[in-house]
Amino acid sequence: MDAALDAPLDTALDAALDAEVIVVGAGPTGLMLAGELRLAGVEVIVLDRLTEPTTESRGLGFTPRTMEVFAQRGLVDRFDALGAPLETTTRGHFGGLPLDFGVFPEAHPAVVDLPQVHTETMLRGWVADLGCDPRRGHTVVGLTDTGDAVEVQIDGPDGPLTLRARYLVGCDGGRSTVRELAGFDFPGTPATLELFLADVRGCDIRPRFIGEWLPGGVAMSARIGDGIDRVVVCERDIPPQRRTAPPTFDEVAAGWQRLTGEDISQGEALWVSAFGDATRLATEYRRSRVLLAGDAAHVHLPAGGLGMNTGIQDAFNLGWKLAAVVRGQAPDTLLDTYHDERHAVGSRLLDNTRAQGLLFLGGSAMQPLRDVMGELTEHDVVHRHLAGMVSGLEIRYPMGDGDHPLLGLRMPDLELAMEEGTTTAFPLLRGGRGLVLDLAHDESVRRSARPWADRVDVVTAKPAADAGFPQADAVLVRPDGHVAWAAPGARDDLTDALARWFGPPAVPAN
Ligand SMILES: Cc1cc2nc3c(=O)[nH]c(=O)nc-3n(C[C@H](O)[C@H](O)[C@H](O)COP(=O)(O)OP(=O)(O)OC[C@H]3O[C@@H](n4cnc5c(N)ncnc54)[C@H](O)[C@@H]3O)c2cc1C
Missing domain, CATH: 3.50.50.60 (FAD/NAD(P)-binding domain)
Incomplete structure (x- = not known):
């Protein structure tokens, strides 16, 4: 241990x-x-x-x-x-x-x-x-x-x-x-609608990964195990009910049939649940x-x-x-x-x-907006914006002044060449400690980080030639993988950033 x-x-x-x-x-x-x-x-x-x-x-x-x-x-x-x-x-x-x-x-x-x-x-x-x-x-x-x-x-x-x-x-x-x-x-x-979910065995339901728009709402289905399908019934205008117990599978199967015309009532329900849109x-x-x-x-x-x-x-x-x-x-x-x-x-x-x-459950009135949004997603900048939002990759925390493009973003898992061989960034974060990447073989970077050696690792490496890495001489990565300081571009000193995120040094700098 x-x-x-x-x-x-x-x-x-x-x-x-x-x-x-x-x-x-x-x-x-x-x-x-x-x-x-x-x-x-x-x-x-x-x-x-x-x-x-x-x-x-x-x-x-x-x-x-x-x-x-x-x-x-x-x-x-x-x-x-x-x-x-x-x-x-x-x-x-x-x-x-x-x-x-x-x-x-x-x-x-x-x-x-x-x-x-x-x-x-x-x-x-x-x-x-x-x-x-x-x-x-x-x-x-x-x-x-x-x-x-x-x-x-x-x-x-x-x-x-x-x-x-x-x-x-x-x-x-x-x-x-x-x-x-x-x-x-x-x-x-509070919730304004009620949706159903059931995991069903023995129905062999056609997968609908991102849902299928139908006149009464949206039907989703996915294969989640051997012979087991998940169905999600999103009927429009079904108000939430005060329930003290989950819905019956008969309710879910009836909703699925109204939406899709498919009869799944003969399936074996492994789990049935209702949920809503409380926000x-x-x-x-x-x-x-x-x-x-x-x-x-x-x-x-x-x-x-x-x-x-x-x-x-x-x-x-x-x-x-x-x-x-x-x-x-x-x-x-x-x-x-x-x-x-x-x-x-x-x-x-x-x-x-x-x-x-709104887009998903909005019905035919929403179709013109869906069409426009669909056209917009063909533009790289829009596609990247939305993909960044739902993937969690866009998250940028405020990390102090500076204009390095990585500042606040998560450090990508880029290939790094070290004296001992090649690695990527993520294995260097495995222990949950901070990380200073000295990417320009700069002794002053290593010296600045030394007083925090009990909680921050220092690694000298070179990004692989085709790493696509925004050029940096040195980077401070927090244990959660976000870049807290990057040079050139950060206005603070590395020691200020280390003190801000890791507290005062254990041993005074010499
Ligand atoms: C239909 C549906 C589909 C979803 N699909 C996705 C999905 O694809 N991807 C996704 O990221 N999220 C999805 N979610 C959301 C996801 O399930 C939840 O966000 C997630 O479970 C939240 O995790 P949690 O640990 O915060 O809370 P929970 O998973 O709710 O865990 C809370 C724990 O606290 C315990 N607890 C509660 N009260 C007490 C108490 N007083 N004392 C002691 N213990 C207590 C409970 O027993 C429970 O074990 C979905 C949700 C629904 C309803």
Whole structure:
């Protein structure tokens, strides 16, 4: 095990703590966060009210940026080991308008038709290898921020229980208890329609990857396993019902027949669910020692399949920052950048999925707009704009003044030649540490970074000749893969950028 994972809890306060961080929810967001925290050696407890992992797969596949996130941590091969090989594609869509992620030739592809349970199983295995197993059957029912810690009241399998930690993160889904208990505002609009989903065996349904527009609405279908199809019934003008239980398969099959004329009622339903277009965003992602991530912070129509992706990327943004703060390396204010960066992404996600919902479900009145949008996507700049939006590759965080084209964007996985041989950028980020790439063999760059050697690696390399890399002499990459500083072009010194993102140096510069 990594030395960081053995780091002791060593302050007076720590003796009264059960963990440094408590994560509520072992869905994809909570698991990704737990992995990132464990990678940095943080003591984490993950709580989930379910006694067993869910067998339901709302999401299917993931976007190019999530694929890159997994690649940065060396997690992609784990899917093969699970017997869930990845089917990759550069095909995407915006509200049903086809897109090609190939407009980002340096990016990793998207993954299709992979049930969300496989992603969760992969993450659970990674987190277990890092020494953390979710505590199941633990439902959070209360919390108190005591100023220097958070106390969490839990209904556990052996009765009531209280746990204390420095920070608490609510990754407990769209109906988040943590969000409510901690008093976060969650404004937005309620659901105006009801859509159905069913996983059906034995019907051999024709795949409709980006949906088929029909007079009554949109029908979607995908093959998700041997003889198993997912159908999504998007009938227009079906108002949401107050349900205390999932819809029956008869309701779903009737909707499918009204839309497509196909009878699937003889199929065996493995899972049936209803969902809607409620659209809400927490106004804050952080209130003192309590933070939100994933569906707990944002809910929206699952148009374009972005919810799980955004939750995983929330966790990827938060994990290393929270680790640096609890380890006393960086000031608590670093956590405010989590709100600043990810709330902006959440806000854009809501706009994007609202627009996709209108295009997708808008009916014949929307057809002229779809036609115009279709023409626009033939222009490279528009295609790239929309593909950047739904792939997560466009995200650019504010990183201070400067005009280097990579500043704030994610570092692409470009080929690099080092003395030891050739590599690409992502394996250099596997340990979840910062990275200074010295691309011009500049001793002053290496000297500037040396005082942060306990948390930032320095690698001297040369981009491969045809790397398509925006010319740079040196780059500072954060543990989440975003470029925090690049020369020439950044106005700040490298040391200022290092101090901003990684806290004061452990040893003074000489
Ligand atoms: C039909 C549909 C299709 C979708 N398709 C896609 C897709 O293709 N791609 C995509 O990216 N996203 C998709 N999504 C969205 C995706 O499923 C969610 O965004 C994702 O599951 C959110 O992950 P999460 O970890 O934030 O929350 P969740 O997955 O909801 O996990 C929350 C966890 O918290 C636990 N919990 C809740 N309350 C408590 C409590 N009080 N105490 C303890 N534990 C608690 C729950 O048991 C659960 O395990 C889809 C959604 C729907 C409805």
